[in-house]
Amino acid sequence: MTSVLPTAPAMTAQERMLAAQTASRQIGLLDDDRKRRLLLAIADAIDADADAIVAANSADLDRGRVNGLAEGLQDRLRLDAARIGALSGAVREIADLPDPVGRTLDQRTLANGVALTKVTVPFGVVGTIYEARPNVTVDIAALALRSGNAVVLRGGTAAEQTNAALVAAMRAALAAQGVDPEAIQTVDEFGRAGAHALMNARGIVDVLVPRGSAELIETVVTQSTVPVIETGAGVVHIVLDESAPLEWAREIVVNAKVQRPSVCNSVETVLVHRGAAERLIPAVTAALQERGVTVHGDPAVAALADSIVPATEDDWSTEYLTLDVSMRVVDDLDGALEHIRRYSTHHTESIITEDDVSAERFLAEVDSAVVMANASTRFTDGGAFGFGAEVGISTQKLHARGPMGLSELTSSKWLVRGAGQVRP
């Protein structure tokens, strides 16, 4: 077991963040191999501290039970030996990813000989506000360090002791590697004041990534003066076009709903072209119902299938995250596009069609991070996209859109090399 280096208790939230900023300058200059070894040391430290981490987690869980924490949230919070092994394994995978820093994005030489190079650089300090999921603590710290950033964490209060044990293990690993441990900070002990300080740390924290419920994200987006990358909710649509092959329609809708209903890329609403309703709806709803899905349908759907729960207006904007799906018949592709404009959260939408014109129109006109033709919405994922890791899925348009990998935790700067040139 590594020696646990506690965070200095006398520091204010502001002082902690300033210490992270100072440490970020060292981290930002580390080369690829140093950063890789740093992450491997963090993975080892988490494994070595497993007992202490499980003990801290038990204390959080005991408190959660007393405070009536919901069963599902208790499960997300729980760490055992196997889950700790998964945490350190994820850190080792991030260690092996290519360094996103120092890539050349643009290169030009002016007529006067001045050479311009635009290169990727770390942001500096990455902040994150999230809920009681200890895996986020380790994931985000590893992703931030791998991309040369310091990190300031603010996790859910229900995971406070677990997070403190994880942070202590990771900081000890940094110190043992000769790196300033202040590069990993938490403002958990400061409660709401810590979150408030983090959201207002303009000039210290360079970017803030909220992860969690729509409500948490909305709070951060509206209150933060630090630039935010919004990782949003997914009211995800699949459109079954007039020419949709039955087999693709059925398999893709079932996969997108059933494979992992609790995640943001699972489908919530299926829109069926009126010209295909009779052909597709009975078979698709039956396949869903066989897998335990409740179908909330409009009257046109109910007329074609059994056991349809009448859909209400609220259904169209609901991210169920459960074995529920809403289904509606639309007059045509325009009707589908209009429904999507109104209710989509701009995450992922897919059309199932054999008509190339419809497919390309859908790809061009739908204003979402990921727009698909003839594929399951479940592919919207950093892992599936081949990024090797995922910071989150951005539903905003600034800086990052869609699955975010390590590259999205970098900024850029212009390096200009001259030989005495002045501007005429």
Next chain:
Amino acid sequence: MTSVLPTAPAMTAQERMLAAQTASRQIGLLDDDRKRRLLLAIADAIDADADAIVAANSADLDRGRVNGLAEGLQDRLRLDAARIGALSGAVREIADLPDPVGRTLDQRTLANGVALTKVTVPFGVVGTIYEARPNVTVDIAALALRSGNAVVLRGGTAAEQTNAALVAAMRAALAAQGVDPEAIQTVDEFGRAGAHALMNARGIVDVLVPRGSAELIETVVTQSTVPVIETGAGVVHIVLDESAPLEWAREIVVNAKVQRPSVCNSVETVLVHRGAAERLIPAVTAALQERGVTVHGDPAVAALADSIVPATEDDWSTEYLTLDVSMRVVDDLDGALEHIRRYSTHHTESIITEDDVSAERFLAEVDSAVVMANASTRFTDGGAFGFGAEVGISTQKLHARGPMGLSELTSSKWLVRGAGQVRP
């Protein structure tokens, strides 16, 4: 003179922005040639409406004189035939730039055959809040439309009638081209309420670019819930390293200060390595003073040159924008880096040196949008960088950093093309 199409007076600020959002869908799908012709039509309309625009501008100027508008601001506000020609000329130059939309940023094929393409797309609706400079009205509208975006403008109250005339001319040109004129909106008539509506139009306006004083930018950054691109002030530094050649030092410092002192890329502070102070300071200060520059120096500078105004603590963080410069002797490169960390606005810094190690360390360690060795800071400019146009110079790290061209007014989306694949 084209017929002037007034903005519908009965619409609220919110309704105007929603109309811009609807229009953005049409603009976003226009091809390169349509957008180019649209801008040429706008340039023609501005020329054709010159008399009406000058008349509106005279009314603004009369009101400005009555209200005691400062001479410098009156000059920025003033439009005459020549300046209107410059406005329309700028639009024609933007028309001829390459289309930033539809470029492929990334392309991958998954093992299962699903094809991923990341392409540039317009943001949708670009908002801007700026001061009483009518050229910004036309510039930003042209840049936004060229990149496939609708635009919502909120200019300074002192330019209200001028902006109304310019917007009317541009909207008439859109309508004549068969494009929804709601793609160019102003919320000027709503005063502060218009600015407030714009800053809170999350989900309607995709990005907000404030242009103007540090105070205006600070207000927008802290109050807006729409994502902001900060175009910031420049407390720009030049470091004269121990090995700096006298000629380069003198020519670059003079160019960076004197050529156009009122802009953000002009130098404000010169830091001189102690080992080069005696060799460089007398000649560099004399050259500056010959051109009318007041040098605010620390005691070490004053000991080596005549007519030095004692520098105060405030000088180090002042963006003069005038023929003033501050100058300080630092012990070494570390001392220069520390000063820059403390006082820089992260816009542009340059080192003058013959020592490659110093140059590369400076390029790596200075955390600014543009970092230079042996070149004038005046090169930080979209035009000088070869972008053909400039939206502003971003001093933030998210999305855009440094001079912003048309590309920085685009976002991206992932297009996914499959043949029925589902996630295993």
